[in-house]
Amino acid sequence: MKIPRRLVGLCLFLCAAAIGTPSVLRAQGLTQALQTIPAQFSDGSSASLEALLVRPTGPGPFPIAIVSHGSPRDAADRATMTPLRFGPQAQEFARRGWATLVVMRRGYGGSSGGFVESNGSCDNPNYVQSGERSADDIRQAIQYMARQPFADASRVIAVGVSAGGLASVALSANPPPGLAAVINFAGGRGSRGDNDVCKADRLVSAFGVFGRTSRVPHLWIYSENDLFFWPELAHRFHAAFTQSGGRAEFIDAPANGKDGHHLFTAAMPVWTPYVDRFLAANGLAPRKSLIALPESRLSPPPELAERNRQGFLDYLAAPDHKAFAIAPDGAFGWKSGQRDQAVARQGALDNCNKHTQKGCRIAVVNDTPMR
Numbered sequence: 001m002k003i004p005r006r007l008v009g010l011c012l013f014l015c016a017a018a019i020g021t022p023s024v025l026r027a028q029g030l031t032q033a034l035q036t037i038p039a040q041f042s043d044g045s046s047a048s049l050e051a052l053l054v055r056p057t058g059p060g061p062f063p064i065a066i067v068s069h070g071s072p073r074d075a076a077d078r079a080t081m082t083p084l085r086f087g088p089q090a091q092e093f094a095r096r097g098w099a100t101l102v103v104m105r106r107g108y109g110g111s112s113g114g115f116v117e118s119n120g121s122c123d124n125p126n127y128v129q130s131g132e133r134s135a136d137d138i139r140q141a142i143q144y145m146a147r148q149p150f151a152d153a154s155r156v157i158a159v160g161v162s163a164g165g166l167a168s169v170a171l172s173a174n175p176p177p178g179l180a181a182v183i184n185f186a187g188g189r190g191s192r193g194d195n196d197v198c199k200a201d202r203l204v205s206a207f208g209v210f211g212r213t214s215r216v217p218h219l220w221i222y223s224e225n226d227l228f229f230w231p232e233l234a235h236r237f238h239a240a241f242t243q244s245g246g247r248a249e250f251i252d253a254p255a256n257g258k259d260g261h262h263l264f265t266a267a268m269p270v271w272t273p274y275v276d277r278f279l280a281a282n283g284l285a286p287r288k289s290l291i292a293l294p295e296s297r298l299s300p301p302p303e304l305a306e307r308n309r310q311g312f313l314d315y316l317a318a319p320d321h322k323a324f325a326i327a328p329d330g331a332f333g334w335k336s337g338q339r340d341q342a343v344a345r346q347g348a349l350d351n352c353n354k355h356t357q358k359g360c361r362i363a364v365v366n367d368t369p370m371r
Helices: 010-014 075-080 083-095 127-146 163-173 200-211 231-243 260-266 268-281 306-317 341-353
Strands: 025-027 030-040 046-056 062-068 099-103 151-161 179-185 191-193 217-223 247-253 323-326 332-335 361-365
Touching (some): 030 083, 030 127, 046 083, 062 083, 062 127, 062 163, 083 099, 083 260, 083 268, 099 127, 127 151, 127 163, 127 200, 151 163, 163 179, 163 200, 163 217, 179 268, 200 231, 217 231, 217 260, 217 268, 231 247, 247 268, 260 268, 306 332, 332 341, 341 361
Parallel strands (some): 151 179, 179 217, 217 247
Antiparallel strands (some): 025 030, 323 332, 323 361
């Protein structure tokens, strides 16, 4: 079976990724490597930021894209996060000619420095301060990339999701050299439950504050069934930002799954046309054609029924670390985007065993069949 892939072999996670000698995987014109970014902040503190670099193979120079993640509602989940989770999305930007860095801000995943971007209590949130502190980490990532010989620091885009979207908008209010555009996917902060944001009016006001000094073009994409920042609220963000002087094109993306807040990871075919049009309209399309995706010839486990083959295709497109489990009766389950293989394996077994009494085995880990 010949299957287009969204992500190829990010198993390099197990390799050390020191700054000068990153672990590298080359496949059909793309280079992928984990990075450790030394960061020095204006208050004198320092940190090491975990990151994933995906870029076109070759000397470049390539324009820079920084991808910034969201913030989970449960603080305990921050430590489990990994830049590998956004590997497929980073690859989409790299295919378009961007040297793309997925950076984990302080207090998330393997990044050090402690969590610094709290918006405070739900009764008295400070979204402006939170956005600015998050933007500091993006700024450090841009400075790191600007020092790389393959990077063109005169053309930088900030791509952010959820809290990372707010951070990217905040960055544009005090832009680093070279910032050319912002792409905001479902940006915001302070969601404590479905359709429930702490002091939503203050979040709207924060977007207005950032709009006062933001001058680069923005693309904002929010899904119609976003349960974190619902359409009426998202349009208020946009109105506050643009009425203060900001420039932002707003896209009402169609509903996606049970919660459209996850559009960035769940529906790349939906948003890539929006991004392509925006980049082209702003003179930010470095390639005329996409770098070809690698292909997988990995066959599904023999126990898997034909009607369930799409589940295996979804697994193949998912980010590492991941595992696929199967039972003798064809029940299956998988887990992806984990910090290590052991967690992915256990998650796959747990998901599989929910659907069978026959017992499950691990059939595939990342892209390797298990015999």
